Each structure stands twice: as C-alpha cells, then as structure tokens.
Amino acid sequence: MGIYLVIEASNGLILIWDKKTSMFIKLSPEFNGRVCGLCGNYDGNTNNDFTTRSQEVVIDALTFGNSWKFSSSCPESTVAVSPCANNPYRQSWAQRQCSIITSSVFSSCHSQVDPSNYYDACVSDSCACDSGGDCECFCTAVAAYAAACNEAGACVAWRTPRICRKSPIPWRHNRADHYLKINRITGNINGA
Template sequence: MTDFGLRVTYDLVYHVTVTVPGNYNGRTCGLCGNFNDDKADEFQLLDGNLTKDFQTFGAAWKVPVPGAVCEDGCSGDQCPKCDDSKKAAIEEKCAVITNPKGPFAACHDVIDPASYFRDCVYDVCMAKNDQSIMCNSIAAYMLDCHDFGAKIENWRSASFCPFTCSASSHYETCLLPCTSPCPGLVETLTCTTTCVEGCACDKGYYYNGTGCVPSDQCGCYYNCQTYKVGESIITDDCHRIHTCQASGVVLSKNMTCDPNESCLVKNGCQEIIQSGNFSQISDWFRVVVKLETCTPGVNTIMAVYVFLNEVMITVNNKHDVWTQKVMAEKGYSRDSTSAWVWPPKGPMQNRGYSKAADLASLYTEGPLVK
C-alpha cells in the first residue's frame, strides 16, 4: 500500500486487485477502467473511443519495458483449439461455476459466470487437464464474487480441489485476513476488509504469523522481531531492557550494568556479560566475531565488534565501519578495513565459543599492549 492509498494485491496465481481511494473517482484510465460509476464505458482506448474487443483493449494499454517482450496473444483461427473429445469432461467439472443451484448461485446476478466458465474450460484443456489449473480458475471467480459481497458456499471437497490446512486450523470459504491474531500482531499488519478463502484458527488458537498456536505461545512483536513470553531484549547500549509479557505487550525499563559487567553484541543482540579482572590494567580490548552457519560446517563472518575501553568499533560484512553508532568515512579497501580489527595487538585470554542454532559468537579479550 502506498502513502496515497493505492493498494495492490496478487494471489500469485490468477487474481490481482487494485484499489484506490474515492477521491480518484473519474480520474483513472487503463485496464481497470475510469472509475466513473458507468459500466458501459470501461473499455476505453487511449484516444477516448470505446471498443468491444478484449484483445484490442488490452493491447492499447501495453507499456514498453526494456528487455521484455509482451505479445498481444492470438485471435480468431490462430488460437489453439480444445479437442472436442476432451472438452465434454472438462466442461462437466467447470460447470460448478454456472450451476444455478450450485455453491456460486448467489453470485450469478452480481457477476455473469459465462466468461469464467469459458476460461476455465479453455485453460484446463490447454493445460492437458491439469486439475490445479481448474481449481485456480474456479477460485478466481470466487475471489471476484467476494469482492462484490456475494456469499459463496463451500465448493471444495476431499476429492474435488481439496484445500489443506495446517494443524489447529480449518478451511473457510470467506475469512477475514486478520481473524484471531496473536496480541500485538495486528499492529504490525495491514488488514483488508474483504474476505478471502483460507485457513482459520480453531477455537482457542491464535495466528502468530506462521501458524495457529495456543495463547501462551503467541509471544511478542518488537521492532519487526518475534520474542517468546519471558524473553528479554537489551537495547540502547544496555541502558534499556524490554521483556515480553504473556499479554503480548513488551514492558520496557531502564537498566544499568554493574561495575564488573560489560555490554556487548552477542547473537545479533546486546547482552551483558561478566568482564575479566582488568582492574589493574588501564587499557584492555575485546573482539567479538558474529558467525552465521547457513551451510553446516561452514562459518561465515557477518560482523566484527571491537571494544577498546569506552569505544566500540563495528565492521560489518559490507565493510562499513561504525564507531559508537556513527558511521566512519567509507573508502577503506577490504584489506585495510580488516586491518582495523584483526589481529588484535594483545595476548589473547579467556577465549570462548558459544553457539545457538545457526548463529555463533567467537570472542577474545585481554590487556591491550601498546
């Protein structure tokens, strides 16, 4: 959705919707029509004339794209034809769209199903009776009916276009996208008011962004991240701690480090760890390397963090250099950037290695030798 109210949705198969605010009434043109509440002049060409030919209308609004070839399609006898011996069986299945007593009957007076039926038969025939093409064709009519508020009955079954839902959920023909979300999730989503078919969470379960879970497994959503109930996140150089509560609300408090603690980045988050005993040393250092193991057995360096007394230097995998949250001047080569932080100029002490799932941190600390 744009800042001026344009919303585009696509189901990745057949169905595209374009929605604009009411103040665009009479101010649009193109494949979606002119939005002037007159259904008789939708197929308007660039010169203002009307056409009844779909091919001419579509070709008129093509936009040239460098490196792309967009053809106008076929017409008349040039189009491939469906084998009559196969057509009858396909028509019988696609007829669920036009059946006057079928699940789509309530939509027939709103949207004429004839063109959807023809498209279904032709597409399935050209796809050599591919059942997924048939199901997608029927679903396209259902989506348009939903847009106009028509109530569609359940047309799927275990043997006809089955719809599989994950654990703790069930299929519904008309479902609002933001039904039963986990607390806090709705603030991170943009929800539409038009229903779509899909899987709804069973009673007592809530949608957490990937599936349906009990309420105590919902967690919290903070800065585009998901956190478990009871999990804490430390930010602002370890001056703030944010804790996920069972209600889905993140409770934020001020905090400070004890004299024997240090604030560093570990596993991508700031964390407090016990410092080594450097009370008799005026200068010390700590190097933390953030590793990511996307491929088993292969560690990739994502960032290097260097702590020098009150100063922290960060070099990321794009070779950007940050000092105390302020980006330093760019222009370093790969070698010169690495030279900032490695190898350290002091004897390495207290080597440690910790690994969690697919992320690890390697750190070393000791007195700084000048």
C-alpha cells in the first residue's frame, strides 16, 4: 500500500495525490511546449515558466500569478506573504525540523539535487501550516525532496517512527515500501 493515489489518463496526463497536501501533475512528452499556466509551459526551459496569460515573460511571482486569475472579480494579490514573518513563533521549529533535508540523512543526494530550495520551501510551508496539519506540511515538503532525490538516482530511507511515519501500522526499518520508488522503465510510482 502506497501513500500516493495515482490516476493515469489515456492522453498522457498523470495525477499524483498524497491524499493530504500535495498534488503532482506529470505530462507525457507529447505535451512538451503545448501547455501554459501556473505550472509553466513544459518546454524544458525554466527561464520562461513565468509566462503570463498575455504571453509576457515576467520575473515577479505576483504579476505572474495575478495574470492567471480565473475571474476578473478575484482581487489582485498585492503582497507576497512570508509565512514565517506571519507566524514567527513557528520559525525555529520549522528550521529545526526541515534541517533533515540538509543533514547527513540525505547526504547521498546532496551532490545530485541541491537541497537549498527544498529546505527553504520546507521552512516556508512548515511556518504556513498553523491551523493544524503542521506535520503533514513538513512531511510533504521533505517527501518532495526525497522524490527529487529518487528521480536523480539517490533513494533515501528517511522516514522513521518519529519522523513522518508512513502509516499507523507499526514501523519496521526493513520494509521495502517506506519510500517512493519510481520505475524508470514505465515511469510508474510504486511504494511510498
């Protein structure tokens, strides 16, 4: 039993949901350069992912996000909110918890996938989750780094009985399914 619910459509769209806080969208190569929106355009060039609805490439996240509003009746976002500034009492906890990403636990991955952005995102997400589910936000952020590591060929067994245990089932270290495993031939996700 994995922690992800995977839905594969016949047109090459794959939705991956962790049944909690994260949804991933994977597209087959046929979609390359044929999509647009908040997730980018899938052309392999990250420098143009902030392309607005009017096809202008911008660097400001607010301008980019506001351009993709569904309805003109939606208010403009005017200030990028820093979750840790809004919830300063959560910052030290978030930094301490998220330090697992830069710790020796993930050392086999650090040369494959730079942990800096993942650590920053983990701290931000962990500060933002202030109305319950704080551990889910933290665990999802660390799992995102673990998935990137796995995709780069560094499979890290980071879950423990005290850190983001997969399920209420008693934890056994030698279980083969306590981390995300991607089948490189089919692209399917197995385990969790």
